[in-house]
Amino acid sequence: MTELTHLSMAEALDGLRKKDFTATELTGAYVAAVEAARPLNAFIVETPEIALRQAKEADARYAAGTARPLDGMPLGIKDLFCTEGVQTTAASRILKGFIPPYESTVSGNLFRDGAVMLGKLNLDEFAMGSANITSHFGPVISPWSGKDPAGASRKLVPGGSSGGSAASVAGRFAIAATGTDTGGSIRQPASFVGIVGLKPTYGRCSRWGIVAFASSLDQAGPMTRTVRDAAIMLGSMAGFDAKDSTSVDLPVPDYQSFLTGDIRGLRVGIPREYRVDGMPAEIERLWQQGIDWLKAAGAVPVEISLPHTKYALPTYYIVAPAECSSNLARYDGVRFGQRVEGKDLQEMYENTRAAGFGAEVRRRILMGTYVLSAGYYDAYYLKAQKVRARIAEDFQKAYALCDVILTPTAPSTAFAIGEKQDDPIAMYLNDVFTVPASLAGIPGISVPAGLGSDGLPLGLQILGRPFDEGTVLKVAEVMEKAAGPQPLPPYAG
Numbered sequence: 001m002t003e004l005t006h007l008s009m010a011e012a013l014d015g016l017r018k019k020d021f022t023a024t025e026l027t028g029a030y031v032a033a034v035e036a037a038r039p040l041n042a043f044i045v046e047t048p049e050i051a052l053r054q055a056k057e058a059d060a061r062y063a064a065g066t067a068r069p070l071d072g073m074p075l076g077i078k079d080l081f082c083t084e085g086v087q088t089t090a091a092s093r094i095l096k097g098f099i100p101p102y103e104s105t106v107s108g109n110l111f112r113d114g115a116v117m118l119g120k121l122n123l124d125e126f127a128m129g130s131a132n133i134t135s136h137f138g139p140v141i142s143p144w145s146g147k148d149p150a151g152a153s154r155k156l157v158p159g160g161s162s163g164g165s166a167a168s169v170a171g172r173f174a175i176a177a178t179g180t181d182t183g184g185s186i187r188q189p190a191s192f193v194g195i196v197g198l199k200p201t202y203g204r205c206s207r208w209g210i211v212a213f214a215s216s217l218d219q220a221g222p223m224t225r226t227v228r229d230a231a232i233m234l235g236s237m238a239g240f241d242a243k244d245s246t247s248v249d250l251p252v253p254d255y256q257s258f259l260t261g262d263i264r265g266l267r268v269g270i271p272r273e274y275r276v277d278g279m280p281a282e283i284e285r286l287w288q289q290g291i292d293w294l295k296a297a298g299a300v301p302v303e304i305s306l307p308h309t310k311y312a313l314p315t316y317y318i319v320a321p322a323e324c325s326s327n328l329a330r331y332d333g334v335r336f337g338q339r340v341e342g343k344d345l346q347e348m349y350e351n352t353r354a355a356g357f358g359a360e361v362r363r364r365i366l367m368g369t370y371v372l373s374a375g376y377y378d379a380y381y382l383k384a385q386k387v388r389a390r391i392a393e394d395f396q397k398a399y400a401l402c403d404v405i406l407t408p409t410a411p412s413t414a415f416a417i418g419e420k421q422d423d424p425i426a427m428y429l430n431d432v433f434t435v436p437a438s439l440a441g442i443p444g445i446s447v448p449a450g451l452g453s454d455g456l457p458l459g460l461q462i463l464g465r466p467f468d469e470g471t472v473l474k475v476a477e478v479m480e481k482a483a484g485p486q487p488l489p490p491y492a493g
Protein backbone atom coordinates (compact mmCIF):
# COMPACT_ATOMS: atom_id res chain seq x y z
CA MET A 1 0.00 0.00 0.00
CA THR A 2 3.02 2.29 -0.28
CA GLU A 3 1.41 4.22 -3.09
CA LEU A 4 -1.33 5.41 -0.72
CA THR A 5 1.26 7.48 1.12
CA HIS A 6 2.19 9.28 -2.08
CA LEU A 7 -1.22 10.89 -2.60
CA SER A 8 -1.77 14.55 -1.85
CA MET A 9 -4.41 15.41 0.72
CA ALA A 10 -6.83 16.49 -2.00
CA GLU A 11 -6.29 13.18 -3.83
CA ALA A 12 -6.66 11.12 -0.64
CA LEU A 13 -9.90 12.89 0.27
CA ASP A 14 -11.17 12.20 -3.21
CA GLY A 15 -10.19 8.51 -2.97
CA LEU A 16 -11.98 8.17 0.35
CA ARG A 17 -15.13 9.83 -0.95
CA LYS A 18 -15.09 7.50 -3.96
CA LYS A 19 -14.45 4.53 -1.65
CA ASP A 20 -11.27 3.55 -3.54
CA PHE A 21 -9.81 2.75 -0.11
CA THR A 22 -10.76 3.25 3.53
CA ALA A 23 -9.41 5.66 6.11
CA THR A 24 -8.23 2.64 8.07
CA GLU A 25 -6.20 1.43 5.08
CA LEU A 26 -4.75 4.89 4.52
CA THR A 27 -3.86 5.30 8.18
CA GLY A 28 -2.45 1.77 8.30
CA ALA A 29 -0.12 2.62 5.43
CA TYR A 30 1.03 5.75 7.26
CA VAL A 31 1.50 3.99 10.58
CA ALA A 32 3.82 1.54 8.79
CA ALA A 33 5.60 4.44 7.05
CA VAL A 34 6.12 6.23 10.38
CA GLU A 35 7.63 3.10 11.84
CA ALA A 36 9.92 2.59 8.86
CA ALA A 37 11.07 6.22 9.05
CA ARG A 38 12.31 5.99 12.64
CA PRO A 39 15.96 6.46 11.63
CA LEU A 40 15.08 10.03 10.56
CA ASN A 41 13.99 10.82 14.14
CA ALA A 42 11.08 12.98 13.01
CA PHE A 43 8.61 11.88 15.69
CA ILE A 44 9.06 12.29 19.44
CA VAL A 45 5.95 10.25 20.18
CA GLU A 46 4.03 7.95 17.84
CA THR A 47 0.32 7.48 18.49
CA PRO A 48 -0.77 4.60 16.22
CA GLU A 49 -3.63 3.52 18.52
CA ILE A 50 -5.17 6.99 18.48
CA ALA A 51 -4.66 7.18 14.71
CA LEU A 52 -6.37 3.88 14.02
CA ARG A 53 -9.27 4.70 16.34
CA GLN A 54 -9.77 8.07 14.62
CA ALA A 55 -9.56 6.39 11.21
CA LYS A 56 -12.25 3.92 12.20
CA GLU A 57 -14.49 6.78 13.28
CA ALA A 58 -13.82 8.50 9.95
CA ASP A 59 -14.74 5.33 8.07
CA ALA A 60 -18.05 5.17 9.92
CA ARG A 61 -18.81 8.73 8.85
CA TYR A 62 -17.88 8.03 5.22
CA ALA A 63 -20.22 5.04 5.31
CA ALA A 64 -23.00 7.14 6.84
CA GLY A 65 -22.52 9.97 4.35
CA THR A 66 -21.57 12.40 7.13
CA ALA A 67 -17.88 12.80 6.34
CA ARG A 68 -16.10 15.90 7.60
CA PRO A 69 -13.68 18.13 5.63
CA LEU A 70 -10.49 16.33 6.75
CA ASP A 71 -11.93 12.94 7.56
CA GLY A 72 -9.23 10.28 7.68
CA MET A 73 -6.24 12.53 6.92
CA PRO A 74 -3.16 11.23 8.82
CA LEU A 75 -1.30 14.26 10.16
CA GLY A 76 1.80 14.83 12.19
CA ILE A 77 1.42 17.42 14.95
CA LYS A 78 4.44 19.53 15.86
CA ASP A 79 5.25 18.84 19.49
CA LEU A 80 4.65 22.48 20.36
CA PHE A 81 0.87 21.99 20.19
CA CYS A 82 -0.63 20.73 23.43
CA THR A 83 -2.51 17.51 22.80
CA GLU A 84 -4.87 16.29 25.46
CA GLY A 85 -3.55 13.16 27.14
CA VAL A 86 -0.49 12.93 24.86
CA GLN A 87 2.95 14.07 26.01
CA THR A 88 3.91 17.55 24.79
CA THR A 89 7.52 18.57 25.25
CA ALA A 90 8.43 21.42 22.88
CA ALA A 91 11.48 19.14 22.36
CA SER A 92 12.78 20.27 25.73
CA ARG A 93 14.03 18.18 28.59
CA ILE A 94 12.24 20.51 30.98
CA LEU A 95 8.83 19.44 29.65
CA LYS A 96 9.59 15.73 29.45
CA GLY A 97 6.63 13.86 30.88
CA PHE A 98 4.21 16.80 30.60
CA ILE A 99 0.79 15.48 29.57
CA PRO A 100 -1.53 18.39 28.82
CA PRO A 101 -5.05 18.13 30.23
CA TYR A 102 -6.30 20.17 27.24
CA GLU A 103 -6.04 20.35 23.45
CA SER A 104 -4.65 23.36 21.55
CA THR A 105 -7.34 25.15 19.57
CA VAL A 106 -5.63 24.51 16.23
CA SER A 107 -5.08 20.77 16.71
CA GLY A 108 -8.59 20.58 18.18
CA ASN A 109 -9.97 22.23 15.03
CA LEU A 110 -8.18 19.68 12.86
CA PHE A 111 -9.50 16.73 14.87
CA ARG A 112 -12.99 18.26 14.91
CA ASP A 113 -12.78 18.14 11.11
CA GLY A 114 -11.82 14.47 11.11
CA ALA A 115 -8.00 14.54 10.95
CA VAL A 116 -6.06 11.58 12.33
CA MET A 117 -3.02 12.02 14.60
CA LEU A 118 0.04 9.93 13.74
CA GLY A 119 2.08 11.41 16.57
CA LYS A 120 4.03 14.38 17.84
CA LEU A 121 6.79 15.76 15.64
CA ASN A 122 10.30 16.70 16.64
CA LEU A 123 11.41 20.34 16.47
CA ASP A 124 14.10 22.67 17.73
CA GLU A 125 13.83 23.10 21.49
CA PHE A 126 11.01 25.61 22.13
CA ALA A 127 11.05 26.25 18.34
CA MET A 128 14.36 28.10 18.63
CA GLY A 129 16.51 27.22 15.66
CA SER A 130 16.74 26.84 11.92
CA ALA A 131 18.07 23.31 11.58
CA ASN A 132 16.28 21.11 14.09
CA ILE A 133 19.56 20.39 15.85
CA THR A 134 18.67 21.87 19.25
CA SER A 135 16.05 19.26 20.18
CA HIS A 136 16.59 17.39 23.42
CA PHE A 137 15.50 14.31 21.46
CA GLY A 138 18.28 14.64 18.91
CA PRO A 139 18.38 16.11 15.41
CA VAL A 140 15.89 15.31 12.68
CA ILE A 141 17.54 13.93 9.56
CA SER A 142 16.26 15.21 6.24
CA PRO A 143 14.84 12.70 3.74
CA TRP A 144 17.22 14.42 1.30
CA SER A 145 20.91 13.64 1.43
CA GLY A 146 23.94 15.58 0.33
CA LYS A 147 27.46 14.86 -0.81
CA ASP A 148 30.67 16.12 0.72
CA PRO A 149 33.43 17.40 -1.59
CA ALA A 150 34.84 13.86 -1.87
CA GLY A 151 31.47 12.57 -3.02
CA ALA A 152 30.58 10.71 0.18
CA SER A 153 26.98 10.95 1.29
CA ARG A 154 26.22 13.24 4.24
CA LYS A 155 23.17 13.74 6.41
CA LEU A 156 21.36 17.02 5.96
CA VAL A 157 19.23 19.16 8.24
CA PRO A 158 15.54 19.46 7.31
CA GLY A 159 15.55 23.12 8.39
CA GLY A 160 13.86 24.32 11.52
CA SER A 161 12.30 24.73 13.80
CA SER A 162 9.51 22.64 12.23
CA GLY A 163 12.03 20.01 11.09
CA GLY A 164 9.99 16.94 11.99
CA SER A 165 7.00 18.42 10.18
CA ALA A 166 9.09 19.09 7.07
CA ALA A 167 10.77 15.68 7.04
CA SER A 168 7.55 13.72 7.56
CA VAL A 169 5.63 15.48 4.79
CA ALA A 170 8.49 15.39 2.28
CA GLY A 171 9.44 11.82 3.24
CA ARG A 172 5.86 10.64 2.72
CA PHE A 173 5.21 9.51 6.27
CA ALA A 174 2.60 12.16 7.13
CA ILE A 175 0.14 13.46 4.57
CA ALA A 176 0.55 16.94 6.05
CA ALA A 177 1.69 18.46 9.31
CA THR A 178 1.17 21.43 11.55
CA GLY A 179 4.01 23.88 11.92
CA THR A 180 4.60 27.10 13.79
CA ASP A 181 6.46 30.09 12.49
CA THR A 182 7.93 32.79 14.71
CA GLY A 183 10.64 33.99 12.33
CA GLY A 184 10.51 31.46 9.51
CA SER A 185 10.05 28.04 11.09
CA ILE A 186 7.38 26.94 8.61
CA ARG A 187 8.74 28.56 5.46
CA GLN A 188 12.48 27.81 5.76
CA PRO A 189 12.12 24.05 6.44
CA ALA A 190 9.52 23.86 3.66
CA SER A 191 12.12 25.34 1.31
CA PHE A 192 14.83 22.94 2.55
CA VAL A 193 12.80 19.78 1.85
CA GLY A 194 10.74 20.85 -1.16
CA ILE A 195 7.24 21.17 0.29
CA VAL A 196 4.69 23.96 0.74
CA GLY A 197 4.69 25.89 4.03
CA LEU A 198 2.25 28.67 4.86
CA LYS A 199 2.58 31.15 7.70
CA PRO A 200 -0.79 32.85 8.02
CA THR A 201 -1.35 36.42 9.18
CA TYR A 202 -0.68 36.92 12.89
CA GLY A 203 -4.06 36.40 14.55
CA ARG A 204 -5.49 34.13 11.84
CA CYS A 205 -4.92 30.88 13.79
CA SER A 206 -5.35 30.74 17.53
CA ARG A 207 -2.21 30.49 19.64
CA TRP A 208 -4.14 28.95 22.53
CA GLY A 209 -2.52 25.74 23.69
CA ILE A 210 0.64 26.24 21.63
CA VAL A 211 3.74 26.37 23.83
CA ALA A 212 4.74 30.04 23.64
CA PHE A 213 8.10 31.14 22.25
CA ALA A 214 7.63 34.83 21.28
CA SER A 215 3.96 35.60 21.66
CA SER A 216 3.79 38.64 19.40
CA LEU A 217 5.29 36.62 16.52
CA ASP A 218 4.18 32.99 16.96
CA GLN A 219 1.70 31.73 14.36
CA ALA A 220 0.57 28.24 13.43
CA GLY A 221 0.25 27.11 9.83
CA PRO A 222 0.08 24.12 7.48
CA MET A 223 3.00 22.21 5.93
CA THR A 224 1.80 20.24 2.93
CA ARG A 225 2.76 18.64 -0.38
CA THR A 226 0.70 20.98 -2.53
CA VAL A 227 -0.72 24.49 -2.42
CA ARG A 228 -4.24 23.09 -2.60
CA ASP A 229 -3.53 20.98 0.48
CA ALA A 230 -2.38 24.11 2.32
CA ALA A 231 -5.67 25.80 1.40
CA ILE A 232 -7.62 22.80 2.71
CA MET A 233 -5.66 22.60 5.97
CA LEU A 234 -5.77 26.34 6.67
CA GLY A 235 -9.56 26.27 6.30
CA SER A 236 -9.69 23.96 9.31
CA MET A 237 -6.88 25.50 11.36
CA ALA A 238 -7.99 29.14 11.09
CA GLY A 239 -10.75 30.94 12.92
CA PHE A 240 -11.53 33.23 15.81
CA ASP A 241 -10.88 31.94 19.30
CA ALA A 242 -11.98 33.88 22.36
CA LYS A 243 -9.24 32.12 24.35
CA ASP A 244 -6.50 33.96 22.41
CA SER A 245 -6.74 37.72 22.92
CA THR A 246 -4.85 38.36 19.67
CA SER A 247 -7.05 36.06 17.60
CA VAL A 248 -8.93 38.06 14.99
CA ASP A 249 -12.67 37.79 14.54
CA LEU A 250 -12.91 37.50 10.77
CA PRO A 251 -14.81 34.87 8.80
CA VAL A 252 -12.69 32.04 7.38
CA PRO A 253 -13.10 32.07 3.61
CA ASP A 254 -13.14 28.95 1.44
CA TYR A 255 -9.46 29.13 0.56
CA GLN A 256 -9.79 26.63 -2.27
CA SER A 257 -12.11 29.02 -4.09
CA PHE A 258 -9.13 31.35 -4.60
CA LEU A 259 -7.27 28.73 -6.64
CA THR A 260 -8.52 29.94 -10.01
CA GLY A 261 -5.15 30.10 -11.75
CA ASP A 262 -6.01 33.62 -12.89
CA ILE A 263 -3.43 36.19 -11.82
CA ARG A 264 -3.75 38.45 -14.84
CA GLY A 265 -3.05 42.07 -13.95
CA LEU A 266 -1.97 41.21 -10.41
CA ARG A 267 0.99 43.34 -9.31
CA VAL A 268 3.93 41.41 -7.91
CA GLY A 269 6.33 43.50 -5.84
CA ILE A 270 10.04 42.73 -6.12
CA PRO A 271 11.80 44.31 -3.14
CA ARG A 272 15.11 45.87 -4.08
CA GLU A 273 16.56 45.42 -0.60
CA TYR A 274 16.27 41.63 -0.71
CA ARG A 275 19.19 41.53 -3.13
CA VAL A 276 21.42 41.08 -0.11
CA ASP A 277 25.22 41.06 -0.30
CA GLY A 278 26.64 37.68 -0.99
CA MET A 279 23.40 36.15 -2.25
CA PRO A 280 24.38 33.05 -4.23
CA ALA A 281 23.93 33.40 -7.98
CA GLU A 282 21.59 30.42 -8.11
CA ILE A 283 19.20 32.04 -5.63
CA GLU A 284 19.24 35.18 -7.74
CA ARG A 285 18.50 33.08 -10.85
CA LEU A 286 15.68 31.22 -9.15
CA TRP A 287 14.13 34.49 -8.07
CA GLN A 288 14.30 35.80 -11.66
CA GLN A 289 12.76 32.53 -12.84
CA GLY A 290 9.88 33.10 -10.41
CA ILE A 291 9.34 36.60 -11.74
CA ASP A 292 9.30 35.24 -15.29
CA TRP A 293 6.79 32.51 -14.41
CA LEU A 294 4.35 34.96 -12.86
CA LYS A 295 4.82 37.39 -15.74
CA ALA A 296 4.08 34.66 -18.25
CA ALA A 297 0.82 34.03 -16.38
CA GLY A 298 -0.18 37.67 -16.82
CA ALA A 299 1.02 39.23 -13.56
CA VAL A 300 2.87 42.53 -13.59
CA PRO A 301 6.18 42.72 -11.73
CA VAL A 302 6.85 46.05 -10.02
CA GLU A 303 10.01 47.06 -8.23
CA ILE A 304 9.31 48.09 -4.65
CA SER A 305 11.39 49.27 -1.74
CA LEU A 306 11.30 47.97 1.83
CA PRO A 307 13.93 50.32 3.20
CA HIS A 308 14.20 48.93 6.73
CA THR A 309 14.87 45.36 5.62
CA LYS A 310 18.48 45.39 6.83
CA TYR A 311 17.32 46.01 10.40
CA ALA A 312 14.88 43.09 10.45
CA LEU A 313 17.28 40.38 11.60
CA PRO A 314 18.81 42.35 14.52
CA THR A 315 15.32 43.53 15.49
CA TYR A 316 13.97 39.98 15.50
CA TYR A 317 16.90 38.73 17.56
CA ILE A 318 16.04 41.30 20.24
CA VAL A 319 12.25 41.01 20.23
CA ALA A 320 12.07 37.19 20.05
CA PRO A 321 14.59 36.49 22.85
CA ALA A 322 13.00 39.21 25.03
CA GLU A 323 9.60 37.58 24.76
CA CYS A 324 11.08 34.12 25.16
CA SER A 325 12.88 35.06 28.38
CA SER A 326 9.56 36.18 29.79
CA ASN A 327 7.54 33.22 28.46
CA LEU A 328 10.04 30.63 29.66
CA ALA A 329 10.09 32.03 33.19
CA ARG A 330 7.17 29.70 33.93
CA TYR A 331 9.37 26.60 33.74
CA ASP A 332 10.46 26.65 37.33
CA GLY A 333 10.15 23.02 38.32
CA VAL A 334 6.89 23.66 40.17
CA ARG A 335 4.16 23.59 37.54
CA PHE A 336 5.35 21.59 34.55
CA GLY A 337 7.62 18.69 33.71
CA GLN A 338 11.04 18.19 35.23
CA ARG A 339 12.26 19.27 38.66
CA VAL A 340 15.77 19.01 40.09
CA GLU A 341 15.78 19.45 43.87
CA GLY A 342 18.07 21.87 45.71
CA LYS A 343 18.70 22.92 49.31
CA ASP A 344 16.09 25.68 49.04
CA LEU A 345 13.54 27.02 46.56
CA GLN A 346 16.02 29.29 44.76
CA GLU A 347 18.46 26.46 44.25
CA MET A 348 15.68 24.17 43.04
CA TYR A 349 14.78 26.78 40.37
CA GLU A 350 18.40 27.09 39.34
CA ASN A 351 19.03 23.37 39.23
CA THR A 352 15.83 22.71 37.31
CA ARG A 353 16.44 25.36 34.69
CA ALA A 354 20.14 24.55 34.32
CA ALA A 355 19.37 20.89 33.71
CA GLY A 356 16.16 21.45 31.77
CA PHE A 357 17.16 23.93 29.07
CA GLY A 358 19.62 23.30 26.24
CA ALA A 359 22.39 25.69 25.18
CA GLU A 360 20.44 27.61 22.52
CA VAL A 361 17.47 28.19 24.81
CA ARG A 362 19.79 29.39 27.57
CA ARG A 363 21.49 31.74 25.09
CA ARG A 364 18.11 33.21 24.12
CA ILE A 365 17.03 33.64 27.74
CA LEU A 366 20.30 35.43 28.50
CA MET A 367 19.94 37.73 25.47
CA GLY A 368 16.32 38.41 26.31
CA THR A 369 16.95 39.14 29.97
CA TYR A 370 19.81 41.42 29.00
CA VAL A 371 17.81 43.53 26.52
CA LEU A 372 14.95 43.86 28.99
CA SER A 373 17.11 44.80 31.97
CA ALA A 374 17.11 48.29 33.46
CA GLY A 375 19.52 50.51 31.56
CA TYR A 376 19.38 48.46 28.37
CA TYR A 377 15.63 48.35 27.85
CA ASP A 378 15.51 51.72 26.07
CA ALA A 379 18.65 51.11 24.07
CA TYR A 380 17.67 47.69 22.76
CA TYR A 381 14.12 46.54 23.38
CA LEU A 382 12.36 49.86 22.92
CA LYS A 383 14.49 50.67 19.90
CA ALA A 384 13.69 47.27 18.40
CA GLN A 385 9.98 47.90 18.89
CA LYS A 386 10.28 51.19 17.03
CA VAL A 387 12.15 49.59 14.16
CA ARG A 388 9.55 46.85 14.06
CA ALA A 389 6.88 49.48 13.50
CA ARG A 390 8.92 50.94 10.64
CA ILE A 391 9.25 47.50 9.05
CA ALA A 392 5.50 46.98 9.22
CA GLU A 393 5.02 50.43 7.71
CA ASP A 394 7.36 49.53 4.82
CA PHE A 395 5.05 46.67 3.89
CA GLN A 396 1.95 48.79 4.28
CA LYS A 397 3.36 51.37 1.86
CA ALA A 398 4.49 48.68 -0.56
CA TYR A 399 1.01 47.18 -0.71
CA ALA A 400 -0.26 50.45 -2.18
CA LEU A 401 1.87 49.59 -5.21
CA CYS A 402 1.57 45.80 -5.37
CA ASP A 403 -0.76 42.96 -4.37
CA VAL A 404 1.82 40.36 -3.34
CA ILE A 405 5.60 40.31 -2.91
CA LEU A 406 7.95 37.69 -4.33
CA THR A 407 11.29 36.83 -2.68
CA PRO A 408 13.51 33.79 -2.14
CA THR A 409 12.59 31.84 1.03
CA ALA A 410 16.08 31.05 2.27
CA PRO A 411 19.57 32.14 1.27
CA SER A 412 20.74 28.57 0.56
CA THR A 413 19.75 24.94 0.18
CA ALA A 414 19.89 22.63 3.20
CA PHE A 415 23.27 22.22 4.92
CA ALA A 416 24.80 19.22 6.63
CA ILE A 417 24.07 18.25 10.22
CA GLY A 418 26.92 19.70 12.25
CA GLU A 419 27.51 22.66 9.95
CA LYS A 420 26.91 26.14 11.44
CA GLN A 421 26.32 24.38 14.75
CA ASP A 422 28.90 26.40 16.67
CA ASP A 423 28.17 29.67 14.93
CA PRO A 424 24.87 31.16 16.09
CA ILE A 425 25.21 34.21 13.84
CA ALA A 426 25.59 32.07 10.69
CA MET A 427 22.52 30.13 11.84
CA TYR A 428 20.51 33.32 12.44
CA LEU A 429 21.34 34.51 8.89
CA ASN A 430 19.13 31.73 7.57
CA ASP A 431 16.14 33.82 8.57
CA VAL A 432 17.06 36.89 6.56
CA PHE A 433 14.17 36.59 4.08
CA THR A 434 11.52 35.20 6.44
CA VAL A 435 11.86 37.42 9.50
CA PRO A 436 10.57 40.74 8.04
CA ALA A 437 7.11 39.24 7.34
CA SER A 438 7.03 37.82 10.88
CA LEU A 439 7.77 41.22 12.39
CA ALA A 440 5.07 42.79 10.19
CA GLY A 441 2.60 39.99 10.96
CA ILE A 442 1.76 39.44 7.28
CA PRO A 443 1.11 36.07 5.60
CA GLY A 444 3.77 34.25 3.60
CA ILE A 445 4.13 30.95 1.83
CA SER A 446 7.11 28.98 0.54
CA VAL A 447 6.58 27.04 -2.69
CA PRO A 448 9.07 24.52 -4.10
CA ALA A 449 10.57 26.13 -7.17
CA GLY A 450 13.31 23.78 -8.30
CA LEU A 451 16.68 22.40 -7.27
CA GLY A 452 19.98 24.11 -6.59
CA SER A 453 23.21 23.06 -8.29
CA ASP A 454 23.70 20.56 -5.43
CA GLY A 455 20.44 18.83 -6.41
CA LEU A 456 18.60 20.04 -3.31
CA PRO A 457 15.25 21.87 -3.14
CA LEU A 458 14.84 25.63 -3.14
CA GLY A 459 11.68 27.56 -2.38
CA LEU A 460 10.30 30.91 -3.38
CA GLN A 461 8.31 33.00 -0.94
CA ILE A 462 5.11 34.90 -1.68
CA LEU A 463 4.01 37.48 0.89
CA GLY A 464 0.57 39.04 1.01
CA ARG A 465 -1.52 41.71 2.65
CA PRO A 466 -2.81 41.02 6.16
CA PHE A 467 -5.55 38.36 6.07
CA ASP A 468 -5.20 37.97 2.31
CA GLU A 469 -4.03 34.35 2.46
CA GLY A 470 -6.43 33.69 -0.44
CA THR A 471 -4.42 35.76 -2.91
CA VAL A 472 -1.16 34.34 -1.53
CA LEU A 473 -2.45 30.82 -2.19
CA LYS A 474 -3.71 31.75 -5.64
CA VAL A 475 -0.31 33.08 -6.74
CA ALA A 476 1.43 30.15 -5.05
CA GLU A 477 -0.62 27.68 -7.04
CA VAL A 478 0.27 29.42 -10.30
CA MET A 479 3.94 29.21 -9.31
CA GLU A 480 3.61 25.56 -8.35
CA LYS A 481 2.15 24.76 -11.79
CA ALA A 482 4.83 26.74 -13.58
CA ALA A 483 7.59 24.99 -11.64
CA GLY A 484 6.14 21.64 -12.67
CA PRO A 485 6.39 18.29 -10.87
CA GLN A 486 9.23 18.27 -8.33
CA PRO A 487 11.48 15.27 -7.68
CA LEU A 488 10.94 13.22 -4.53
CA PRO A 489 13.68 12.98 -1.92
CA PRO A 490 15.78 9.80 -1.90
CA TYR A 491 13.94 8.74 1.24
CA ALA A 492 10.24 8.76 0.40
CA GLY A 493 8.55 6.08 2.47
Ligand code: GLN
Pocket residue numbers: 127128129130160161180181182183184185186213320431
Ligand atom coordinates in the same frame (compact mmCIF):
# COMPACT_ATOMS: atom_id res chain seq x y z
N1 GLN B 1 15.03 30.41 13.14
C1 GLN B 1 14.32 31.38 13.90
C2 GLN B 1 14.76 31.32 15.35
O1 GLN B 1 15.60 30.54 15.62
C3 GLN B 1 12.85 31.18 13.76
C4 GLN B 1 12.30 30.13 14.61
C5 GLN B 1 10.80 30.03 14.48
O2 GLN B 1 10.20 30.57 13.56
N2 GLN B 1 10.20 29.35 15.45
O3 GLN B 1 14.28 32.02 16.17
